[in-house]
Amino acid sequence: MYSEKVVDYFMNPRNSGKMDDANAIGEVGNPKCGDVMKIYLKINDQEVIEDIKFETFGCAAAIATSSMITEMAKGKTITEALKINNKDVAEALGGLPPAKLHCSLLAQEGIEAAVADYFIRKTGKAPEGFKTPYSTCSACSGSCGGGAGHDHEEEEEIFVSEDHRAAE
Amino acid sequence: MTPRKVYLDNSATTQVDKRVLEAMIPYFSEDYGNPNSLHAWGREARVGVDKARAQVADLIGAQPKDIIFTGGGSEADNLAIKGAVWALKDKGKHIITSSIEHHALLDTVKWLGKNGFDYTILPVDETGMVDPKELEAAIRPDTILASIMYANNEIGTIEPVAELGEVCRKHGVLFHTDGVQAAGHIKIDVKELPVDMMTMAAHKMYGPKGVGALYVKKGIKLIPVIHGGGQEFGVRSGTENTPGLIGFGMSAELAANRLASGEIDNEIRLRDKLIDGLMERIPEITLTGHRTKRLPYHVSICVKYVEGEGMLLLMDAAGIGVSSGSACTSGSLEPSYVLLSLGMDHPTAHGSVRMTLSKDTNDEDIDYVLEKFPPIVEKLRSLSPFYKKNQ
Numbered sequence: 001m002y003s004e005k006v007v008d009y010f011m012n013p014r015n016s017g018k019m020d021d022a023n024a025i026g027e028v029g030n031p032k033c034g035d036v037m038k039i040y041l042k043i044n045d046q047e048v049i050e051d052i053k054f055e056t057f058g059c060a061a062a063i064a065t066s067s068m069i070t071e072m073a074k075g076k077t078i079t080e081a082l083k084i085n086n087k088d089v090a091e092a093l094g095g096l097p098p099a100k101l102h103c104s105l106l107a108q109e110g111i112e113a114a115v116a117d118y119f120i121r122k123t124g125k126a127p128e129g130f131k132t133p134y135s136t137c138s139a140c141s142g143s144c145g146g147g148a149g150h151d152h153e154e155e156e157e158i159f160v161s162e163d164h165r166a167a168e
Numbered sequence: 169m170t171p172r173k174v175y176l177d178n179s180a181t182t183q184v185d186k187r188v189l190e191a192m193i194p195y196f197s198e199d200y201g202n203p204n205s206l207h208a209w210g211r212e213a214r215v216g217v218d219k220a221r222a223q224v225a226d227l228i229g230a231q232p233k234d235i236i237f238t239g240g241g242s243e244a245d246n247l248a249i250k251g252a253v254w255a256l257k258d259k260g261k262h263i264i265t266s267s268i269e270h271h272a273l274l275d276t277v278k279w280l281g282k283n284g285f286d287y288t289i290l291p292v293d294e295t296g297m298v299d300p301k302e303l304e305a306a307i308r309p310d311t312i313l314a315s316i317m318y319a320n321n322e323i324g325t326i327e328p329v330a331e332l333g334e335v336c337r338k339h340g341v342l343f344h345t346d347g348v349q350a351a352g353h354i355k356i357d358v359k360e361l362p363v364d365m366m367t368m369a370a371h372k373m374y375g376p377k378g379v380g381a382l383y384v385k386k387g388i389k390l391i392p393v394i395h396g397g398g399q400e401f402g403v404r405s406g407t408e409n410t411p412g413l414i415g416f417g418m419s420a421e422l423a424a425n426r427l428a429s430g431e432i433d434n435e436i437r438l439r440d441k442l443i444d445g446l447m448e449r450i451p452e453i454t455l456t457g458h459r460t461k462r463l464p465y466h467v468s469i470c471v472k473y474v475e476g477e478g479m480l481l482l483m484d485a486a487g488i489g490v491s492s493g494s495a496c497t498s499g500s501l502e503p504s505y506v507l508l509s510l511g512m513d514h515p516t517a518h519g520s521v522r523m524t525l526s527k528d529t530n531d532e533d534i535d536y537v538l539e540k541f542p543p544i545v546e547k548l549r550s551l552s553p554f555y556k557k558n559q
Contacts, residue, residue: 010478011485016551027553031515034475034494034503038553055553057515059477059494063551 002060003094005068010060015070019053023121026113026133029106035062039070039110043118047078054110061100065089069107078115084108174533175489178372178465179321179349179524184415185374191418192376195411203408204399213410220417224381227420228347228366229357236382236390236400237413241348241369242272243393244382247404248344248365249276251390252313253285256342260310263287264341266298266327267509268320273346277315290316294510295458296325304335313342318350318366322493322506322522323457324466326350333362342388348372348380352423353432353464364388370412374527375419379412426527435464438525438534442467445538450545456507456520465526470512471519473555474548479521482544488537493520515554 002010019040029036035058042051052074054066069089073081086104090096096104116126117133126133175183195216201209203217221232238244253263265277267289277287288306290298298316307314314336319326329345336343344365350356351366352373358366365388370379384390384403396405426432439462443455452472471479476492483490493504494517502508503517523537549555 007481010481013551031518031554034514034518036553055551057473057552057554058475060481062475063478 001097002064003096005092005094006061006064006096009064009067009093013054013063013067015053015067015074016055017053018055019051022051022053024114024118024133026110026115026117028109028113029058031057034058035103035106037062037066037106037110039066039114041114041118043078049073049076049078049081058103058106059100061096061103062106064093065096065103065107066110068092069111073111078118081111082115084111171487172533172536173487173489174529174536176467176523176525176529176533176537177489177491178526179324179463179522180491181371181377182374182526183528184371184376185419185422187422188375188415188418192411192415195414199410203410204397213408216410216414217408220413223417223421223424224368225383227352227356227424228368228383229359230383231386233401234358234383234386236384236403237408237416238380238382238400238404239406239409240378240380241346241367241372242270242380243404244367244369244380245270245272245346246276247390247393248367248382248384249273249313249315250280250393251403252342252344252365252388253280254391255389256312257284260308260312261285262308262311264290264303264306264311264314266290266292266316268292268296268323268325268506269315269317270321270346270348273315273317286310292325292509295461296320296323296456296506296510297458297461298327298332300328300331300335303332304339307335307339307341311339311341313344315344315346317346317348318356319347319354319463319466320457320506321349322504322520323468323510324349324462324524325457326354326461326463329363330361333364336364337362349463349466352420352427355427358383358385370416370419373419373423376412376415379409379416381416431527432464435525435527435529438529438531439464439467441531442523442525442534442537443469445534446541449538449542453545454516456510456512463524465524465529467523467525469521470507470516471521471545472516473519473552474545475518476520478548479519479541479544482547483521483541486540486544488540491522491524493522494518 022040024041027038038055040053044050052070054070056063056066086108089104089107113133116130120126199212201213203213221235225232225235281287316332333343342364347366348369351368364385366383368381371377390403392403394405454470456468476494480492507517
């Protein structure tokens with residue numbers, strides 16, 4: 001189900017843990033959906049990401065994508081880091097199962113949210129079109145089936161097995 | 169020394185017992201006749217099928233002719249529900265079931281709901297128990313069938329089947345119970361239990377996959393789901409899966425012996441050792457389901473601050489097979505509907521782990537799990553943004 005790389009980055013996570021002297025923090029996801037990613041950045045005066053850490057509540061793919069994007073973003077300028085998209089992360093991990101692609105999007109948005117926090121701390125507001133530093137449940141892009149507002153309680157009538165079933 | 173392997177996913181399926189396998193083998197290429205044929209080959213196979221039917225019947229105190237063999241538990245559930253309501257459709261259209269049933273039950277009932285029938289889904293309490301009073305309150309004049317599982321696969325809770333069946337009998341409502349997790353693991357005697365139909369599956373009791381049975385009390389009419397050659401008393405057509413049925417028969421006989429010998433008590437001891445050991449070693453975990461009214465082999469917990477899939481994969485890497493009802497293991501982003509039915513919040517339900525023992529699990533296996541599991545939880549918690557150590 002998972003590539004060797006995903007397993008490796010899950011089993012031996014890179015850059016995991018808290019960072020006490022971070023100057024930017026982003027948190028994305030929703031505990032309800034089972035994925036929350038927190039990204040800590042230490043950005044220097046040249047706007048280079050000197051250090052990066054993550055904390056993730058989620059499945060193996062969520063931990064592996066967090067792990068991979070922190071490795072990819074480390075040492076880059078924030079402009080370069082923002083160019084890392086979810087496909088790059090998934091590719092670097094040797095691919096992700098379709099049901100787990102939203103995890104790579106979560107990773108991309110985690111960086112974006114942390115950079116937004118950097119600008120908020122510096123200038124008082126986030127650049128236009130940025131994710132807010134604490135955005136909820138945007139990364140799954142409705143893949144959890146909750147639709148706008150993600151009101152999972154209303155889904156009682158829908159069962160997973162129906163998705164795979166032939167027309168009745 | 170080979171590393172220890174501990175399979176704790178016996179609610180998903182069990183290892184076929186060697187004695188079961190040995191009993192099956194001749195029926196593949198020696199006694200391979202069609203049990204419906206009149207010649208020696210056929211008669212040989214028929215003798216085997218009849219014996220298997222008697223063995224399965226004996227396990228639950230039934231008569232052989234009350235046992236309908238099927239191609240597994242899901243099929244038996246479908247036959248019980250669709251077959252019974254179709255036979256009773258002129259009498260009424262209302263079906264009652266519970267929120268924690270297996271999909272084979274729930275999806276069948278919901279499909280019937282879209283096709284002219286009506287249903288009520290009963291809630292459960294925080295231990296997963298259905299209240300017989302709520303069942304009684306849900307019964308309407310047009311209620312024809314109620315189906316409440318004997319024991320739940322995800323949380324191990326054993327339902328008050330006798331009381332629930334009593335309520336149904338009082339009101340003249342047919343009562344089915346999905347006994348897939350319970351049969352062969354709990355003493356069941358249908359002579360004393362007010363149950364009209366019960367589902368069983370061979371592969372949950374050390375028998376082969378793809379073989380199940382529906383116990384149907386004498387006098388109850390079912391419309392077949394599979395029409396054809398009229399096998400299984402006309403209720404389930406199709407040439408009998410002779411080796412499979414032979415295997416089921418043997419697994420049922422062995423289960424009956426285990427139940428009579430008290431071997432199950434040791435399984436309960438090991439289950440409780442695992443539950444107590446996990447509770448002592450890991451802070452902030454919850455046992456899901458009922459503490460005592462639970463399957464002898466069943467342990468299910470929710471671990472706060474972490475997601476189930478990660479625990480499952482790290483346990484797998486340590487040679488331990490477990491399962492989880494977290495969203496990530498189900499392919500959706502919703503955690504298990506069973507855990508949510510208990511009133512559990514989503515983040516906690518995402519941290520579910522189920523460890524289900526087998527008849528062969530021993531003390532060393534449990535010790536090994538108790539040694540390996542706590543550091544795995546600690547590792548994943550150290551990655552979690554929600555976990556504040558020493559808080």
